[in-house]
Amino acid sequence: MRQDLPAEGRPLSDLLDDIRTRVLPYPMGNGHPRFFGWVNSAPSVAGVLVAPIAAALNPSCAGGDHAGVLLEHTVLRWLADLVGYPHRPGGGLLTSGASMATVVALAAARQHAAGRDGVDVREDGLYGRPPMVLYVSAEGHSCLRKAAELLGLGSRQVRIVPVDDGFRMDVDALRTLVARDVRAGLRPFCVAASAGTVNTGAVDPLDEIADVAAAHGLWFHVDGAYGALGALAGNAGYLGMARADSLVLDPHKWLGVPVDCGCVLWRDPALTRSTFSLVPAYLRDDHDGGIGWFSEYGPEQTRPFRALRTWATMSHLGRDGIIRLVDTTVRLAQRLAAMIDAAPDFELLAPVGTSIVAFRYRPVDRDDKLDELNRRIPAAVQHRGSAFLTGTQLAGAEALRACLLNPATTEDDLALLLDEIRAAAEIRP
Numbered sequence: 001m002r003q004d005l006p007a008e009g010r011p012l013s014d015l016l017d018d019i020r021t022r023v024l025p026y027p028m029g030n031g032h033p034r035f036f037g038w039v040n041s042a043p044s045v046a047g048v049l050v051a052p053i054a055a056a057l058n059p060s061c062a063g064g065d066h067a068g069v070l071l072e073h074t075v076l077r078w079l080a081d082l083v084g085y086p087h088r089p090g091g092g093l094l095t096s097g098a099s100m101a102t103v104v105a106l107a108a109a110r111q112h113a114a115g116r117d118g119v120d121v122r123e124d125g126l127y128g129r130p131p132m133v134l135y136v137s138a139e140g141h142s143c144l145r146k147a148a149e150l151l152g153l154g155s156r157q158v159r160i161v162p163v164d165d166g167f168r169m170d171v172d173a174l175r176t177l178v179a180r181d182v183r184a185g186l187r188p189f190c191v192a193a194s195a196g197t198v199n200t201g202a203v204d205p206l207d208e209i210a211d212v213a214a215a216h217g218l219w220f221h222v223d224g225a226y227g228a229l230g231a232l233a234g235n236a237g238y239l240g241m242a243r244a245d246s247l248v249l250d251p252h253k254w255l256g257v258p259v260d261c262g263c264v265l266w267r268d269p270a271l272t273r274s275t276f277s278l279v280p281a282y283l284r285d286d287h288d289g290g291i292g293w294f295s296e297y298g299p300e301q302t303r304p305f306r307a308l309r310t311w312a313t314m315s316h317l318g319r320d321g322i323i324r325l326v327d328t329t330v331r332l333a334q335r336l337a338a339m340i341d342a343a344p345d346f347e348l349l350a351p352v353g354t355s356i357v358a359f360r361y362r363p364v365d366r367d368d369k370l371d372e373l374n375r376r377i378p379a380a381v382q383h384r385g386s387a388f389l390t391g392t393q394l395a396g397a398e399a400l401r402a403c404l405l406n407p408a409t410t411e412d413d414l415a416l417l418l419d420e421i422r423a424a425a426e427i428r429p
């Protein structure tokens with residue numbers, strides 16, 4: 001949008017005209033029932049309704065005794081209760097998203113491990129210490145590596161644990177890697193498992209990984225940014241999630257809270273507070289109820305009123321409504337998988353455990369150019385304008401993936417998606 005900053009201010013009605021003609025016609029499209037890309041939900045109606053109120057109140061939720069802070073404590077408790085994660089006051093933080101939530105969680109993990117070795121990383125940094133090693137599956141999200149780099153651990157110290165046929169972390173391989181690093185004099189400190197990977201929605205064997213973490217004194221982190229809510233669909237694979245030392249769970253994903261709203265929960269509030277707390281005299285608050293300010297649990301000082309959108313979304317749906325939302329979208333994903341299985345020209349590439357379907361187009365006559373074909377398809381589908389799909393790579397092969405987050409999606413939409421892929425594949429480059 002080429003527009004210069006006007007020298008003179010413009011009336012609000014002019015701005016609304018601009019929004020009508022120059023903003024609204026060009027949305028990302030994630031509000032639409034045929035948006036299947038990445039992990040971007042449609043906004044919840046309740047979240048949209050209250051967003052202007054949060055903006056108008058405009059508090060900083062760094063801390064203090066006001067609605068923004070009180071409501072954040074409430075929604076953190078609700079989110080933990082929803083997925084069966086133990087919660088104590090001071091046991092979490094709303095963040096901009098999972099990427100920031102992961103930085104917070106891994107910083108606490110780093111502080112914890114170094115503390116056990118008698119070192120305070122905040123004072124001494126990582127100088128002169130054996131390298132600290134983080135274990136992530138080959139399907140772990142890139143935000144884990146980014147966090148490791150940002151925290152000075154170095155991506156060379158991020159071990160990529162292989163996955164099994166279901167794209168879940170191979171726990172034997174994890175054990176082998178940890179043992180090898182211990183023998184090499186390194187300091188294994190954290191294993192980051194996924195409760196819903198971004199490529200296939202796979203849930204790692206959390207309980208077994210928790211056992212390995214316990215046996216080796218590793219911090220057990222779970223990335224449930226997309227998939228933690230899948231626990232509500234009765235999937236037994238989530239057993240062990242409650243054993244995590246830290247759990248990331250994004251309200252702005254499956255729950256549909258309007259962006260931005262990530263969340264990190266942790267087992268030990270005092271530890272995370274000791275990782276970040278730095279209270280200059282001008283911010284001292286002698287009436288903080290013993291928990292302290294949210295700004296003592298993460299890097300941000302001024303913090304937006306994210307809790308209002310989350311509270312409104314969760315209150316409006318209620319626990320049963322949230323379960324229905326998850327159930328409906330999981331069933332849609334299973335339906336799409338069944339349609340793909342039944343179609344001679346499509347192939348399912350991974351089991352469907354949550355609401356992501358990984359697959360590829362495989363017309364009988366074009367077997368040799370499958371990678372090239374599937375790499376072209378997402379952009380071609382997007383340009384046709386009836387559905388939005390994105391792609392990925394799975395075990396080195398080009399794949400398509402559909403992420404089902406919108407309960408308004410219908411079976412007709414799923415059939416149309418497959419037809420759109422067929423039509424897009426006919427467009428020659």
Ligand SMILES: Cc1ncc(COP(=O)(O)O)c(C=O)c1O
Binds near residue numbers: 225226
């Ligand atoms: C599994 C998983 N982890 C982490 C992230 C990063 O989340 P955010 O974009 O909110 O930082 C995503 C984003 O899709 C994700 O799917």
